[in-house]
Amino acid sequence: MSYNTFGRVFRFTTWGESHGPALGVVIDGCPPGITLSEGDIQPWLDKRRPGTSRFTTQRREPDAVRILSGVFEGRTTGTPISLMIDNVDQRSKDYSNVALAYRPGHADYAYDAKYGFRDHRGGGRSSARETAARVAAGAVARLVIPEVTITGWVEAIGGDVATGFDAGQIDQNPFFAADANAAARWETLVDGARKSGSSLGAVVACEATGVPAGWGAPLYAKLDSELAAAAMSINAVKGVEIGDGFAAAALSGEANADPMRPGAAGPEFLANHAGGIAGGISTGQPVRLRVAFKPTSSILTPVETITREGDATEIATKGRHDPCVGIRGVPVVEAMMALVLADQKLLHRAQCG
Amino acid sequence: MSYNTFGRVFRFTTWGESHGPALGVVIDGCPPGITLSEGDIQPWLDKRRPGTSRFTTQRREPDAVRILSGVFEGRTTGTPISLMIDNVDQRSKDYSNVALAYRPGHADYAYDAKYGFRDHRGGGRSSARETAARVAAGAVARLVIPEVTITGWVEAIGGDVATGFDAGQIDQNPFFAADANAAARWETLVDGARKSGSSLGAVVACEATGVPAGWGAPLYAKLDSELAAAAMSINAVKGVEIGDGFAAAALSGEANADPMRPGAAGPEFLANHAGGIAGGISTGQPVRLRVAFKPTSSILTPVETITREGDATEIATKGRHDPCVGIRGVPVVEAMMALVLADQKLLHRAQCG
Amino acid sequence: MSYNTFGRVFRFTTWGESHGPALGVVIDGCPPGITLSEGDIQPWLDKRRPGTSRFTTQRREPDAVRILSGVFEGRTTGTPISLMIDNVDQRSKDYSNVALAYRPGHADYAYDAKYGFRDHRGGGRSSARETAARVAAGAVARLVIPEVTITGWVEAIGGDVATGFDAGQIDQNPFFAADANAAARWETLVDGARKSGSSLGAVVACEATGVPAGWGAPLYAKLDSELAAAAMSINAVKGVEIGDGFAAAALSGEANADPMRPGAAGPEFLANHAGGIAGGISTGQPVRLRVAFKPTSSILTPVETITREGDATEIATKGRHDPCVGIRGVPVVEAMMALVLADQKLLHRAQCG
């Protein structure tokens, strides 16, 4: 029944605002005896860190993580792991107009409607900066599931879909594109959006290999249900697909079947329309997730809106924003997938030994 | 941390298998004093009931619900509401081959991998029959949110998308189509699939009007996150969208904005790309959800598979199946939306009074 | 965040009122593959069943349990286990005056204050009849922890404390006394209370042997904390002790120590003041719990009270009541201990493998 906690056995709770002194996460339920140091977490934070290319926000944050509890002599103790990241580059003046009027597409109005009051600085709690805490937690989750490899990439930006797939390309360009041609096109596309004060949406794909058959807890903790909740909890996400997703809705039963046959190391599947999940339980095939990010709501183009007092006005969101939040969404989607899988591994072990 | 429970304050737990004596749901956390009788629940079950047209399974189940607790003198008491539906038309012989081999696309293999053992009769726990319990619970949820109206319909079958929208049509055809022309086309389409032993996927849309601004609990109980989990927990669902969903990923920030202006009764929005949710909180606009159902996995066409012992075989799923499970998915999606909204209403009240 | 659910991994949800058609429990998270039939549950219900001696209520309930789901071919499937017990001997007329005035010591006034409304028949949901559902769930829990033996007994009635302890006596008398002399004295004592329309409190002790070291989840799911919550959730319970309990508060550190020495099969403890739990985790010693039951609030002696309208009146609770609810509390305390231990076993397995 938590608001800011996710997970069932391997649980994490995040805290912090965009312009507060720090943000952090407390991980509870982590198995003991796992080797863990800041060095295991920092690389994933670096991947998500802002300011690494001109295609992301220019806010400069080192995002240096500290482990405050739960680790002794380099190993997890089974007690809560508290991770903290200081906010270094808050410039509240950038956001002064946000206090007075609502930015369409942002959480501003909804937060005021809910809480009667909000920390408007940089979006406060609703800022995507919170995802740094998830990425830190996700790094720990990965260590709980060493049998699993998680890979995310950007599949489309602004409707321009990558056609090739070469996993080796993903870390070779600032877009996490698995297609060098797409990366080249997107450079122009994102530059154009950035310069014109616009923004672009994106589709992120993520795959987990090595997930054994049997994870996932039907009916209301199904693996796909958990992944959907996890993905949809990320800022700017508006759609989630498992396997073929919406495309499956246009298929016939024969075309959508994933036939099986005996293989050298257990059953082999002749297709993976299901994205590695049947009845909410992993089948042993790669688990496949696709996530739609809307374009960044913060744009320089003035948009019609109202003030807190309800008067008509216009707002143009200056400041330092990602022209395409989906790009930095890749490590966040990966982290959420790791967190769900670690949780489901332990949950499966609880019931099925 | 529940497996078969959904919700945070208004919670329900379902139980039962396709071919067991009965199935049911226990609702916990329902506010006291609400007028409730079987007559409030039965119409929704009737909407989901099998055998009402040739386009659904021919299993004959009256799906008569009984209230076993939580109601006294016609009103809810605030204690658990236990609802039970007897299974009447189980014919286990229909499913004998399922015990021996895995049906591709079904949960058969995954359940065995997880539990080492399964009730194979009619899919056991993984049968869509469980959704009757959800629909019953959803009927109670609707009474908790009388300010909200929930309407679901089928938007596409087998890739054939309805182009018109007339809410008055939805109950006038066996497909819950909001477009009479589409309904006419789908009759041919679904008949074809049925006769050829094939099946079809579908897209279901669902809209809730009357949701006030402020429901939804960021960050890990966001309204969209809860809806995604709820939708993805339904059998055969592989994709979820809020508002424009994946289409938003192809838009620019200007095109995706939902500008606001002062209105007679509070803020007015000039668009609703966001589907009524910003930052995980309702904005007061209609909440819009789209759900992709894969084609029914049970088809007459033989598919390559393996036996429980791991040997190669083929399986053709005879028996009584929906040629397009998405159709009867409409009342289920509606129910899940009602359940999420009722829960979020109470959750909001808990924190914000 | 449940109201009527207990447990973390092995969870149960009870439903039902004293005078409704039935009561039941849904168990979720039970491991698959456990042999289970009604015959495994019924003996424990029989132990709790009313009307077995003149020292308990004369309500005649067979308390026959039915398994409605979660078991296939005699084994648990890992899906929810729904158990139902019909109410047979409801006589609502017995309780007519309860509708109009509040019985001191009962939940009547508090339920009205909370819910504005209540099912007054036989105490409705607040009736100890609900504990039948716990006992049924506890029978399943015992099967999850075959390594553990749980034994409960009555230690004192109305302040008369048993001085001997012979486990073999417990089932030889209607008081679950482990001391034949005490049983003889209590016969007179309880008969006296019954005949004079009075009632008596009791202290119940319960011990679990075979619990391995390592169960219990600090800090907020400590084994002792869970046992305390479980015990205090039983009707009429007002006190809980682990090990020496309040007596430990009068000891010095030396007197309260449980020294250890090497033993043939691991560490041996020279005392068990701690009741088998240190730091919230089992030590491998017997887990010891003591529970105080207040005297039954339903007494024939008229007591000053008020009506629902707030006017002064007197009430004498006629009907069929236990002169000492603590007696039938024994199987309930045992069941709750089994439920906590089963849950903690699985919870431990989740985190620690």
Add this chain to the structure above:
Amino acid sequence: MSYNTFGRVFRFTTWGESHGPALGVVIDGCPPGITLSEGDIQPWLDKRRPGTSRFTTQRREPDAVRILSGVFEGRTTGTPISLMIDNVDQRSKDYSNVALAYRPGHADYAYDAKYGFRDHRGGGRSSARETAARVAAGAVARLVIPEVTITGWVEAIGGDVATGFDAGQIDQNPFFAADANAAARWETLVDGARKSGSSLGAVVACEATGVPAGWGAPLYAKLDSELAAAAMSINAVKGVEIGDGFAAAALSGEANADPMRPGAAGPEFLANHAGGIAGGISTGQPVRLRVAFKPTSSILTPVETITREGDATEIATKGRHDPCVGIRGVPVVEAMMALVLADQKLLHRAQCG
């Protein structure tokens, strides 16, 4: 399903070890708009702070709290409140022998049995130092329930029971005694224990006035059940009573009744044996809790024990310990009561409006 989280709506998660860099708590679900600064929390921490008299441990910790999130412009925002307290006076050398052998009565052996490994410095996570985080959270909880006044005091030390009660005395002596004579006696008693390297148990009482009728969520979140869990989760607590507790078990029904009569401002009760709770729900009377603390397990007197390798040895726990942990238990019991009541207030509001 949390290990280190407590509460249902108003939830808190603590983290940190005795000798780590810091400890903290994240509070989730706090209502928005509450005035909150460090100044609201610090006085309660000061009350619990070590080293304030010779009757507590001489570890010097300022226990200065910092608010890291969830508060904006002096008011709570409804988002997670992160509180942190630095550890300043860790001297790990004090505890070197603890790494090698188990201290009887401590969590040492149990933690090793559970996790295979532990942070032995100062008891690590099992140290009572964690209760500072609870006290900080409790300070926030008090602000959520301004209608309630919570008062705790020591009722007995080492079996010497206070006979008088004068609330005005509680803050006038280092024992939180409500009886000046008892305080004088306890000075001699605790001094004696301290000087002889022994320790003493204590009984702490706590009362909440102003709790309206209707809080508490039957059946498994009963107010008394929650209080019992909360109290038993505190280090060294071995017993819990609500109202008359174990004494009620020796009473007759008539003697234990709390008769009611009409009063000027609603019902009046003529007694409060029940401790303000009936059927798990508050009645409007003062809520009364009694808690038994065992004597500090850390004593200078050598005790027989085993090493981690299982060999026989003796251990005398040097270092800086409270001769009677029950004394500093008072603010902790108060905090836990505040946390339970705040949670139940919101939980009640969720269901009953």
